[in-house]
Amino acid sequence: MATPKHDVGVQEAHDHIDYSQRSQWLRAAVLGANDGLIxxxxxxxxxxxxxxDVxxxxxxxxxxxxxxxxSMAIGEFVSVYSQLDIEVSQMKRDKLSMREMSEVVTMEKDEKLPNPVQAALASALAFSLGAIVPLLAAAFIGxxxxxxVVVSAAVSLALVIFGIVGAVLGGSSPANSCVRGLFGGWMAMGITFGLTKLIGSKGLAM
Structure with missing residues (x-):
């Protein structure tokens, strides 16, 4: 049975997706969401x-x-801006003549250079999105x-969702992404809870 031309075109387009093009904003967004949540x-x-007390x-x-x-926005902006400066400087150093130097501006437009503002906004927005989950989970429970229990369950569910979304957008394994996220989140919450409980039990003034 012949494959419809439309389906072939969709499959070819999917096969030619360059996931590396998404790496900059995807890294910032996934990192921000997981960081905010955890x-x-x-x-x-x-x-x-x-x-x-709630x-x-x-x-x-x-x-x-x-x-x-x-913090995420400022950190991403500074980091990505430094990366941008390095890449632009390298492009200019690669030019060996004045004629080639005149083509630098054109190259900069054609190249997929890092975008500091995009990275900063993506990190701040993603961090806030992740952080809202435990806040809403705890807000109305006396x-x-x-x-x-509700906060832990809501965070676990969100970690799975973020892991799946990040994996699909990045073309990687959802299962591996979810396992990494859940393990890291549970470990962070468990360590924080345990150590704080330990310090509190020693009679320190709170």
Missing amino acids: TVASLMMGVGAVKE KAMFLIGFAGLIAGAC SYKVRL
Whole structure:
């Protein structure tokens, strides 16, 4: 049975997708989302280890969201801008004559150069998106134990979703991406909760 021309065209287009073109913004977005999710959830779990008040958990989570989003954006902007400077300088050094130097501007337009603003915005937005998950999960639950369980479950589900989305966009294995994300998230929350609980049990003033 012959394959329809339309299906052949779609398959060819899929086969020719250059996933490396997505690496810059995808890396920033996936890193930002996972960092926001895990960082804020870990902060909230740490506070939850010594305080049962939902207000304390929410406030520390919200502060973590704002601080983390700003930090991610600034860090990505500085990092990617440095990368951009290096690549542009290298392009100019590769020119061996004044005639070739006149073509630098044209080359810069044609090359897929790093975009600092795009990376910064992607990181900040993704971090905020990830951080909102544990905040919403804890905001309306009064029971202390139920709140911890719901936050952990919501974070785990979000890690799976982010892992699948990142893998599909990057053309990699969803299973491997999900396992890495879940393991890292559980480890971060568990360590933060355990160490904070330990310190709190020593009678330090809170």
